Amino acid sequence: SRAPPLLKLSRVEELPPFNLCAAFNLDVENPTVYSGPNGSYFGYSVEFYLTNSSSVSVVIGAPKANTSQRNITEGGSVYYCPWSLGQSECHDIEFDNQGDRTVTLNNTDHQAEVKSHQWFGATVRSHGDTILACAPLYSWRTKEDIPQSDFTGTCYLSVKNFTKFVEYAPCRTEFINEGGQGYCQGGFSADFTKDGKVVLGGPGSFFWQGQVISAAKEEIIKAYYPGYFMQSVEGQIQTRQAQLKYDDSYRGKTFPLIILPLPLLSTHAGFLCGLLESELRLGNVTTVLLTQETMADLLVGAPMYMTRGSDSRLEEVGRMYVYLQRGPLDLEPTLNLTGTQVFGRFGSTIAPLGDLNQDEYNDVAISCPFGGDDQQGLVLIYNGFAGGLRDTPSQVIAGQWASGTVPASFGFALRGAKDLDMNGYPDLIVGAFGVDKTVLYRSRPIVNTSASLTVYPTMINPEEKSCSVNNGNTTIPVSCVNLSFCLSANGKYLPDNLDFQVEVQLDRLKHKQKGGVKRALFVDSQQTVLTRSVRVRNRERVCHDTKIYLRDDKEFRDKLSSIYISLNFSLDPQAAFDSHGLRPILNYQSTELIEQKAQILLDCGEDNICVPDLKLAVHGDRKEAYLGDDNSLTLTFNARNEGEGGAYEAELYVVLPPEADYSGIARNNELTCSYETENQTRYLSCDLGNPMKSGTSLWAGLRFTVPRLKDTRKTVQFELQIRSKNENNSHSEVVPYKLEVVVQADVILQGVSRPDKVFFPPPNWKVSKSPQVEQDIGPAVQHVYELVNKGPSGISHTVLQLRCPLSVQRQSLLYPLEISTEGPLNCTTNHSINYMQLKVSNQSLECLLMYDREEAYKGYVLECLARFSVIKMPYAILPKELPSGSKKVGLCAIHPCYQTPLCVTVLLLGFFKRSLPYGTAMEKAQLKPHAASEA
Structure with a gap:
């Protein structure tokens, strides 16, 4: 036969997370759970046993169970579990009730076999009223003079509903040792053909080339004689020893997969190449008719397949390969399903399910026995369709038992495609040998x-x-x-x-x-x-x-x-x-x-589609906003719809800058607005009509304040737009309204003389040649000056200059006695203060009093001039002009020779632009607040 073209490219699918369909028609809410002896590996193999419609049951292998066999430890057993609603009891089947048999050689009895730890029940299959159970680790002594122990494996058949038991050990022959069938491990895998022939896999024969052996069960029964170790079965066929290059092929262990077209078993075999042995170890191979063609298709599990994870490290996730059989042994790779559970061993077991969902295409169960959040094991159900197998599971079944010292291994054994409850839908058996459990899931209609x-x-x-x-x-x-x-x-x-x-x-x-x-x-x-x-x-x-x-x-x-x-x-x-x-x-x-x-239905023509044309104009009552002020602002807008259709749910949408707050609607406006915050953006929405009909022109005003200005931004901006829910032309253009951030302070200088007129000389006053107190030199005069910042912006550095006449015609006129201040002020003078050290009375001076040096004045005018200049303001934004100004304060001196005052001069000057200092020498007082606050 020709070698099939098996190296075509196939589609690779990585499985999505297992939550796509929590449950389809396998009933996970009411399963039947069977339990076996602790530590027996009950559930290592599972099988349906349907002899007729009135007797349905499940058979379960427990290869480490102890039995009644004499002197046998963990020989293994198979349990029979009759099924009915609410029934979950099992009892063991006595395939073999004897201990180790003996053989007589040279008149001496020798132990002929070892049944302890033989793993009987590791493989269980049924056909009609016959059950096949195998012990692949069974060994016998051979008939050589020198004792040997060959792991030939053995199997038993129960026929006619447990009325007869026969042994079938085709590898127990004269071809001993590893070069023959001594390490055959017959029954490692086994099954029945459709017509009832027994097929055994022996992966250890011929230096682990492996072999497949088949015989009709009727011939096996005929050839069985209880006292004979070696039997000749009529019509038995088997694969022969191949060339040395096929050593370690493990034929019969399911990998690297032999496709055997019975009955030409001994002469025809095809090899499926291209898969690494490391991928397939512990893998599974099955055939299933996925499409509606006449030839079965092939599914190959590679549970140790590795792929690179997000950190570029290799991760063992498992994979399953799907080959559609287009012609005899012409296998076309069509789909690769890759697992996502690291160390989950996806693809360990593959079981045909029959037509689970009754869509005329067969379905498949694939196990991931160590998958799940707690490594409790998963079974994934994939539905077939005309193109093969769907790449997404329709159902994911999770085990009920978390991983312990021994993993639960839920899904290690799977068996399906049989209708246990006769409801017309096939059912599924899942083994979890790590916890000695087996679960039966029935299909719901x-x-x-x-x-x-x-x-x-x-x-x-x-x-x-x-x-x-x-x-x-x-x-x-x-x-x-x-x-x-x-x-x-x-x-x-x-x-x-x-x-x-x-x-x-x-x-x-x-x-x-x-x-x-x-x-x-x-x-x-x-x-x-x-x-x-x-x-x-x-x-x-x-x-x-x-x-x-x-x-x-x-x-x-x-x-x-x-x-x-x-x-x-x-x-x-x-x-x-x-x-x-x-x-x-x-x-x-x-x-x-x-x-x-x-x-x-809208008033929008035959197509019921309204197309507005929204226009917006905005006007404000100010263009500047002052640092330090609340800055009340009124925005007046005109909203118009110049389109042919109405604007539905029309709203004025105003986005406020972070520095502003909404105050309310201007008077005489019938407007409804809501003030909201979304994602730290504050906005105002005002209803303009529903609909805002064609031809509408609406005027209204909105009031705001802008109290939180900072000198880091030179402008603040409001954004206004008309929005509607119409499908076409739903918005107007965005109209920005900007305010310039300005620094401005209104600083006022005030001054007063106390008293404002003086009688000179005062009554009973005499000139003292050695004055001791202030009254000795004349009447006291106080000048009080006050510098006030009415804002709104603050000032940080201001200079106040004061000029007063101290003498006239070289005669003393005013004697500087004391300077007193309130507030964060620092005063300096270039003239001696109270140089005669006169005793000052306990009067409190309220402000700054400063005197200039001697200057020539005509007449009896006593006048002081104060000037201030703001040098600096505490902002990164520069003012358009720095505040400055002056104040004159006059004193009226009344002499007895005159009937009226000689002069009274109180002149208040307004603000002046800053100018250069006066040419005359002046005393200076620098007004320096402790912090950059308003002065």
């Missing part, structure tokens, strides 16, 4: 559904009110339309009646919107949801009609978007179990949610 939802007419006219609803004692006319839904169901082996829970929801998307109001209600209930229990006969159709109506348009804003109406249905979870103790399940490929939509 599948319901295929078809549903329809109709709304007519689909356009709701708010002006046509053909229905009415009751509101207390009042009948209200409403706009309504018709709604109907239909539901049909069919499937194989279903009960006559199926109960569904049906839910129809109106305006379904509105519940996802903040503050959304559902616009449609059912006429009968005035509710937005209709829930019904609907009974449908298998293969029939049921329909239901009702009416829905539109709320009054004052109750909602959204008139543009579609009103989505959804129909959702499910099988009634409280429905009774069928005659097999199962509830049907919906086909996961059926559509369970159907949607239709209705529209509100």
